[in-house]
Amino acid sequence: MVTVVVVDDSAFMRKAIATMLEKDPGIKVVATARNGEEGLELIRRHQPDVVTLDIEMPKMDGLTALRHIMMEMPRPVLMVSSLTTEGAEATLKAMELGAVDFIPKQLSRVSLDIIKIEEDLRNKIRSVAGRRIRPMGAARPAAPAAHAPGTAPAGGPGAAPAPRAAVTRAKSGQRRDVVAIGVSTGGPPAVQKVLAALPADFPAGILIAQHMPAAFTGPFAKRLDGVSKLTVKEAENGEPFRPGTVYISPGGKHLRIAQKISRIDIVVADEPREALYKPSANELMASVGEGVGRRALGAILTGMGNDGMEGMKVLKARGGRALAQSDATCVVYGMPKAVVDAGLADEIVDIDDMAGALVDGLYI
Numbered sequence: 001m002v003t004v005v006v007v008d009d010s011a012f013m014r015k016a017i018a019t020m021l022e023k024d025p026g027i028k029v030v031a032t033a034r035n036g037e038e039g040l041e042l043i044r045r046h047q048p049d050v051v052t053l054d055i056e057m058p059k060m061d062g063l064t065a066l067r068h069i070m071m072e073m074p075r076p077v078l079m080v081s082s083l084t085t086e087g088a089e090a091t092l093k094a095m096e097l098g099a100v101d102f103i104p105k106q107l108s109r110v111s112l113d114i115i116k117i118e119e120d121l122r123n124k125i126r127s128v129a130g131r132r133i134r135p136m137g138a139a140r141p142a143a144p145a146a147h148a149p150g151t152a153p154a155g156g157p158g159a160a161p162a163p164r165a166a167v168t169r170a171k172s173g174q175r176r177d178v179v180a181i182g183v184s185t186g187g188p189p190a191v192q193k194v195l196a197a198l199p200a201d202f203p204a205g206i207l208i209a210q211h212m213p214a215a216f217t218g219p220f221a222k223r224l225d226g227v228s229k230l231t232v233k234e235a236e237n238g239e240p241f242r243p244g245t246v247y248i249s250p251g252g253k254h255l256r257i258a259q260k261i262s263r264i265d266i267v268v269a270d271e272p273r274e275a276l277y278k279p280s281a282n283e284l285m286a287s288v289g290e291g292v293g294r295r296a297l298g299a300i301l302t303g304m305g306n307d308g309m310e311g312m313k314v315l316k317a318r319g320g321r322a323l324a325q326s327d328a329t330c331v332v333y334g335m336p337k338a339v340v341d342a343g344l345a346d347e348i349v350d351i352d353d354m355a356g357a358l359v360d361g362l363y364i
Contacts, residue, residue, distance in 0.1 A: 006031075063093060100133065178297070209254075304334040
């Protein structure tokens with residue numbers, strides 16, 4: 001049984017979230033709270049598996065409460081966020097502090113999508129329950145060293161993690177120049193960690209499909225631009241693809257590339273409208289694989305489901321290289337697991353080592 005404490009100053013939202021969650025017999029809302037102070041008391045008392053936490057509340061707001069939770073009793077926290085610029089900025093800050101994902105306040109509205117929204121909420125609760133949560137900047141956990149599929153980690157049980165070995169660089173001098181990253185739940189701090197660690201002279205361009213609403217991707221790109229030595233921006237349809245630039249797919253759109261005779265252009269499009277995720281990591285990976293073949297480097301980071309796996313098949317078939325984030329460092333080991341289980345991952349990498357793996361992976 002997964003236990004949940006719901007913290008929100010809106011009685012309607014507390015009831016809506018509890019009702020949606022308890023339609024799953026494996027989830028029980030053990031308490032609800034009206035503000036951060038009350039929430040902390042109930043979390044200490046009930047020790048729930050997961051917490052849902054509003055941001056704007058009287059007495060103690062959600063960010064303050066989150067800091068207390070992460071210092072005193074770390075556990076998976078889902079923020080309840082408004083889909084506005086201000087809501088996006090506060091939610092991204094919350095995920096830096098250790099929150100794993102967010103629930104849109106709009107889930108309370110009656111719509112034809114309510115069943116899908118309810119299912120997504122319950123899936124998030126089930127997926128993050130029991131995961132070991134670390135606030136951003138905390139020491140890395142003891143975990144097996146990254147290793148290639150089919151090989152055992154170095155050392156025996158309980159061995160200290162070894163640093164990731166650099167990939168042997170080919171003498172041909174050729175290198176990959178297009179990097180595609182697919183990511184979902186737990187993604188913002190993971191992506192921030194990777195981009196902040198990349199050198200200013202990183203010679204490739206990077207395309208990122210992060211499952212995120214449209215209101216969030218602009219603030220997300222702006223936040224990343226402030227911590228990265230590279231230029232980070234929200235992608236625009238038709239703009240030229242440039243090395244040293246990171247393109248974030250706008251929420252609700254798909255991100256692709258179009259290979260021209262002497263250049264690559266960015267494509268931002270609505271189709272396929274029926275895709276489960278917009279942006280879709282599958283669409284991005286397949287487009288990069290089809291467009292540049294062995295010049296492509298794909299990475300799948302933390303997230304629920306298997307988005308990116310089918311696209312990675314195309315990228316690999318065209319000669320590209322595939323990386324997957326390690327189970328030990330994922331908030332949700334879903335998307336990377338699908339790539340690993342399909343035998344597509346050339347390397348399994350801890351998030352702290354992903355920037356180095358991207359640099360090394362450029363060499364063919």
